[in-house]
Amino acid sequence: MPDSSTKLDILVFAPHPDDGELFCGGTLLKSKQHGYRTGICDLTRGEMGTRGTPEIRAEEAQAASTLLGLDVRVNLEIPDGGIAQTPEHRLRVIQTLREFQPHLILIPYPEDRHPDHVHASYLVKEAAFYSGLRAIDTGQTPYRPLKILYYFTHYIPVQPTIIVDVSDVFEYKLVAIQAYQSQFYQANASTGEPETYISSKTFWEGITGRASYWGSKIQVRYGEPFWMSEPVSTQNVMAILSL
Numbered sequence: 110m111p112d113s114s115t116k117l118d119i120l121v122f123a124p125h126p127d128d129g130e131l132f133c134g135g136t137l138l139k140s141k142q143h144g145y146r147t148g149i150c151d152l153t154r155g156e157m158g159t160r161g162t163p164e165i166r167a168e169e170a171q172a173a174s175t176l177l178g179l180d181v182r183v184n185l186e187i188p189d190g191g192i193a194q195t196p197e198h199r200l201r202v203i204q205t206l207r208e209f210q211p212h213l214i215l216i217p218y219p220e221d222r223h224p225d226h227v228h229a230s231y232l233v234k235e236a237a238f239y240s241g242l243r244a245i246d247t248g249q250t251p252y253r254p255l256k257i258l259y260y261f262t263h264y265i266p267v268q269p270t271i272i273v274d275v276s277d278v279f280e281y282k283l284v285a286i287q288a289y290q291s292q293f294y295q296a297n298a299s300t301g302e303p304e305t306y307i308s309s310k311t312f313w314e315g316i317t318g319r320a321s322y323w324g325s326k327i328q329v330r331y332g333e334p335f336w337m338s339e340p341v342s343t344q345n346v347m348a349i350l351s352l
């Protein structure tokens with residue numbers, strides 16, 4: 110991986126390795142196309158997963174990072190199934206934010222089926238605020254990201270604020286997700302692992318179905334939806350036309 114001590118434009122916080130690829134992979138690829146520095150911070154090693162091992166997941170994450178062209182991939186090693194808004198977990202997130210100083214962070218939407226996704230959302234949102242306070246001393250410069258963008262995992266209970274057109278990178282996103290061979294459907298191979306919904310053909314096909322649905326909302330082939338808690342500001346109303 111490239112030098113991990115440098116600053117980022119965009120940092121995705123993922124509860125588990127593969128959430129970043131599944132829900133923000135196209136946006137990360139598009140951002141790379143535009144020349145931005147990108148990263149994923151996994152909060153856990155995914156050790157509660159039915160399939161694979163933390164070691165296998167780490168190798169797969171490394172491979173996916175290369176495919177996405179990430180500048181940084183880090184793992185905070187919070188226990189899987191144990192993400193909580195504790196001072197210790199918050200400190201790990203604050204240290205990460207201060208190290209990489211991302212302008213924009215992408216975090217899970219707080220309403221979801223998976224408790225880790227819910228807790229991750231609140232944990233990182235709170236840490237993003239506290240990271241700007243000098244009174245919290247980590248030996249680093251205080252830093253607060255400019256914006257938080259929420260991505261959706263299982264539930265999409267609100268109208269997205271923006272949909273990123275990821276049509277021209279969508280095939281690459283699928284390749285990056287397929288780097289997690291222990292987790293997802295393999296057309297021509299049996300892993301010998303127990304079948305789960307995540308590893309089913311139905312889930313795999315749903316990735317494309319969902320991207321196609323959100324793409325149709327903005328009249329393109331594939332899209333990734335995001336939500337913001339505050340209005341989007343602009344001095345140039347024509348900028349929203351993406352011309």
Ligand SMILES: [Zn+2]
Pocket residue numbers: 124125128223226
């Ligand atoms: Zn997850």
